[in-house]
Amino acid sequence: DADVTQTPRNRITKTGKRIMLECSQTKGHDRMYWYRQDPGLGLRLIYYSFDVKDINKGEISDGYSVSRQAQAKFSLSLESAIPNQTALYFCATSANNQPQHFGDGTRLSIL
Amino acid sequence: ILNVEQSPQSLHVQEGDSTNFTCSFPSSNFYALHWYRWETAKSPEALFVMTLNGDEKKKGRISATLNTKEGYSYLYIKGSQPEDSATYLCAFSDTGNQFYFGTGTSLTVIP
Secondary structure, eight states, X not given: OOSEEEXXXXXXXXTTOOEEEEEEESSOOSEEEEEEEETTTEEEEEEEEEETTEEEEOTTOTTOEEEEEETTEEEEEESSOXXXXXXXXXXXXXXXXXXXXXXXOEEEEEO | OOOOEEEOSEEEEETTOOEEEEEEOOSTTEEEEEEEEEOTTSOOXXXXXXXXXXXXXXXXXXXXXXXXXXXXXEEEESSOOGGGOEEEEEEEEETXXXXXXXXXXXXXXXX
């Protein structure tokens, strides 16, 4: 089983819909991150959390929200999806400033 | 928002050639520099974490150096093989525990 699991792997939806991307980990790491990847722009940080009670905005948090339901779970929500949120989304975990471990990604398309 | 720059953006080399590429990052508030290897259709995998000025790390034919005073790191691949083809990402983490990724160097090794 993967250490960092993202669901769904692929999703196609319509503008205005609410979308939730789930991330769970079995590595026991305190830190969890959500990134989006767009061609030519690399990985950009959306939100990150250092423990269950800690939520921090990243570089591009507008239009997104997150929930850290437990140490092992960190979900990303798009309250009202728009086409420019079409991207590849990655969840990652780490111990204190150690390398990040990434999930396999969620490919999200918003029509 | 901090600027992490990688060069070149893409690189094609012949099998057996040695190659190197650069990651430039801000020299202030430095905590660590990370290198990741990202193969197509997979998720990024950590190669090295370096924290001290002058650090050198090596894993097989791949090595990396770090200069925190001038804000750059080099990644070297000796005797490139087709399986080395991937995008190589660097990420700068600061004393506030934020991660900033570069856009990557795409390496293609031609058999």
